[in-house]
Structures are given as structure tokens and as C-alpha cells.
Amino acid sequence: MDFSPGVLILCSLLCSVAGQAPVVSVEPRTATVRQGETVSFRCQVSGGAPIEWKRANNQALQDNVKLGPGGSVLTVANARPGNQGQYRCTASNSAGRGSATAVLNVKFAPKVRLTPAGPLLVRIGEPVSVECRATGRPRPTLTWKRQGSTLQLFTTDTNDVNTIQWPAVHPEDSGVYICQAENTEGMTEVKIEITVEGGLGAPVASVSTTEMTVVEGHTVTMSCQATGSPTPVITWSKLRAPLPWKHTMVDGVLTLTSVGRQDSGQYICNATNIHGYSEAYTQMEVESPPYATSLPDQARLQPGDALRLQCLAHGSHPIRFEWSRVGRASLPAGAQTTKDGKLLIAHARLSDSGTYKCVATNHIGSSEAVAKVIIKA
């Protein structure tokens, strides 16, 4: 233990109960006050050893903290948030040291800070986010509002920070936004003005057709116009795929020659100038007539065997199948057909020999496939 000579001399005069460390207590042990109020803590020491008050974090007592008669009463006048914390009262004599701690809570109305502070000038289409941070006791709740509007805003809330954000701002997002923090001690608001630039002169793209259905092998044109100043530059692209190999692009018109089914998809027109960009979409479906085949396309059977033929077709759905027999008015008695293109004769006879034809039809066209069937004993 490290006693200064002064303390030792005092103790030899005052420490009546030699050989016993001081017993220290504080009253009250905790106090909660509002900002601006005054509060006192009294420290009592057995045997009257000298008293020392310190902050528990070892920082100096602040200028609004005063010690009263004999140093036993600590008074915080006009409390402020920074006074919150623990205050330790310590007393020492030759036998040792005793201490007790008082806790002070200072409630205060929220203080709010925005990052960035604003006003904000942003370009159309840019992402924007503003963080609202608040301190206060008890912990304040935070909300964002738009001046003159009750619409729900997109915000994210994490410990004491509430962020308002736009992935891409539009001209109509310009306005005054207010972050409000509230607790039992009061309510604080901070405003920020956000101005979206480029509303005038920003591109607006539009396509002549938003949906189109075309037949395989045809040539397709898609056109896109854009308003804006300076005149926007127009480009075309395809969603999640490169543009078809056989394409040309002239003055906003995209031409695709001899389209195939794989060219179906969404085409995006993008109009760009210094103020931003605008996208418009055309959905194109390429349809194709059926292409039919018979499986098998030749069959050699013995009388009594089962004849099974399957007509297959690719092309746009729905596809209808129809079996017939070349040179005959009808299929043999006992022949069965199914919607999905099967022909079945359970017990083939010699007279069932011949050529069978399947016609596959969809709303664009039709296609034929034939199968030669030979029944021989």
C-alpha cells in the first residue's frame, strides 16, 4: 500500500480503531436523474478516515461535480449525459482501504445525426442512402418520414442506426425527408433535402411492341425510340444471353434474320445520355411448325405379333397427331391410336401390311412421317 506522509499523519490522529480498515458506504447507491437536474451522493466512513471521490473509470471529476463538507458529499449540479457512470468513494488508514460505489444514470432527449448531412444533390438512377444515428436515454426509437407524405419508405434498422435507401433514385423521389428519434424524454427531428437531378432531359425509352410471336425462319425487326436531351444513344441487348449472331442494329432498330426457337426471350432497349439511362423491353416468342418422325419407320412382323408405332414431333405446342393408312380409306379394324401419337394393333394380320402415315399439326403448320409395315408368315 502506498500512503502519502500527509495521510499517515492524519490517520495517526484520527484512526481511532487501529488495526481495522475503514468501512465505507454510499447513499443512495443508484440515482437516475434527467438532464439538468441536480443529485447528491453521501459517503460515510467508519472511524472518520479521510475520503476521496473518484470516477470508476479513473477520469477526473467534471467541472459540474462538487464535493461538499469534508469531501463526504458529492453533488452533480445540472446533470448532463456525460456525467452518467460510477463514482467511487475511498477511505484509507494504516490498516488498509475501503470503498463503495454509487451509480448515476442521466436520462436525456435524443440527439440525432445524419450521414451524409445534406442537402443532397444526386443524379437520376444513382443509389442513395442516408444514415440516421441517435443517442438518448432511454434508447430512442427511430423513424424516417417524408415531408407531406404518409407513404411507407424503404428503411433498414440496426442498433441505433436507421438507414433510408434507394437502389436507384427517380425524379419523384426529390423532397424533404425527416428522421425522427423519440424516447420518454422527448422527440428530436432532423431534416434532409434530397434533389434528384436529370429529371429534365433524362432518357425515356419505349419500344413499338412489348410482346411478339414470330414464326421460325422469319426476319424480325424491333424498334425503340427514346426522348431526352442530349439525344440518347440506343443499344439493344438480350436478357442473360448474347444477341443472336445474325443481327443488325441501325438507329434504334434491331433486325434479326431467320430467327430460330433459341432466339426466344427478352430483348432490352437501353437509351443512355449524360443524365442517365432508361430501359424498355420486348418479349419475343419464336414458334415453329411441327417436324414429325415415326419410330420405327419400318417394321417386319409375323401374323399375331403386336404392331406399335410412335409418331414424334418437335415444334410449338399443342401438337395433334393423326394416323392413316396410305391408299386406304381407314385404319384396319382393331387399330388403336392415342392422343400422344401412338398406333397399336394388338394382333397384326397379313392384310395389315402397307404404309402408315402420321400427320402432326400445330397452329402454324403440319408435317408427315411414314412407316412401312410388312407382315409375313
Ligand SMILES: *[C@@H]1O[C@H](CO)[C@@H](O)[C@H](O)[C@H]1NC(C)=O
Ligand atoms: C443500360 O445502360 C446503363 C448505362 O450505360 C448501364 O448501367 C445498364 O447496365 C444498361 N442496362 C443493360 C440492360 O444493359
